[in-house]
Amino acid sequence: xxxxxxxxxxxxxxxxxxxxxxxxxxxxxxxxxxxxxxxxxxxxxxxxxxxxxxxxxxxxxxxxxxxxxxxxxxxxxxxxxxx
Amino acid sequence: xxxxxxxxxxxxxxxxxxxxxxxxxxxxxxxxxxxxxxxxxxxxxxxxxxxxxxxxxxxxxxxxxxxxxxxxxxxxxxxxxxxxxxxxxxxxxxxxxxxxxxxxxxxxxxxxxxxxxxxxxxxxxxxxxxxxxxxxxxxxxxxxxxxxxxxxxxxxxxx
Numbered sequence: 001x002x003x004x005x006x007x008x009x010x011x012x013x014x015x016x017x018x019x020x021x022x023x024x025x026x027x028x029x030x031x032x033x034x035x036x037x038x039x040x041x042x043x044x045x046x047x048x049x050x051x052x053x054x055x056x057x058x059x060x061x062x063x064x065x066x067x068x069x070x071x072x073x074x075x076x077x078x079x080x081x082x083x
Numbered sequence: 084x085x086x087x088x089x090x091x092x093x094x095x096x097x098x099x100x101x102x103x104x105x106x107x108x109x110x111x112x113x114x115x116x117x118x119x120x121x122x123x124x125x126x127x128x129x130x131x132x133x134x135x136x137x138x139x140x141x142x143x144x145x146x147x148x149x150x151x152x153x154x155x156x157x158x159x160x161x162x163x164x165x166x167x168x169x170x171x172x173x174x175x176x177x178x179x180x181x182x183x184x185x186x187x188x189x190x191x192x193x194x195x196x197x198x199x200x201x202x203x204x205x206x207x208x209x210x211x212x213x214x215x216x217x218x219x220x221x222x223x224x225x226x227x228x229x230x231x232x233x234x235x236x237x238x239x240x241x242x
Contacts, residue, residue, distance in 0.1 A: 080204065
């Protein structure tokens with residue numbers, strides 16, 4: 001699946017997007033955040049406060065307990081500050 | 084019902100957009116325009132520029148979803164939402180919301196609703212340039228509280 005990062009999550013991870021293949025046990029958005037956080041220092045920094053990270057699956061806002069199976073595109077970003 | 088939603092790097096012309104929405108119509112009795120502008124200060128420090136980052140594709144979808152929600156709540160005759168992205172200087176336009184209805188209450192309420200949701204649910208992020216460097220703007224609790232005003236007893240609006 002494709003993962004996108006925005007704003008300071010993107011800056012901390014050091015890339016805007018990448019393709020990932022998480023193991024089968026990674027079932028929900030919060031599982032995926034925990035798995036990503038274990039991929040290295042930059043990811044640990046980006047996801048150090050998982051509670052404030054927002055996520056979207058296929059461009060729709062989702063909650064942390066949402067299942068990721070079948071997702072084509074998952075995005076992680078800080079709370080939004082538009083308008 | 085005329086709906087226009089645009090994300091763009093370029094500036095917009097408020098008067099021209101309002102005229103376009105109302106052109107040829109005689110049923111509109113109220114037209115509200117709200118323009119969000121880049122200001123030169125925030126919380127006691129100066130801001131020399133601001134960069135708006137967005138999630139292409141999702142930003143359009145989220146705005147369209149909330150415009151549909153506004154249309155289902157109020158008898159609107161037209162809606163225009165234009166949100167800019169890229170780097171902006173103090174005084175530059177950032178966002179435009181225009182709502183038209185037969186009467187003012189619907190147009191005013193719908194514009195207020197759309198702005199509250201643009202601030203808290205549309206995937207945009209502001210990076211400020213300050214004298215001491217750049218800093219991502221933090222989401223404000225007051226914006227979440229403002230957006231929560233529109234939640235219905237049956238659940239969140241446009242969730």
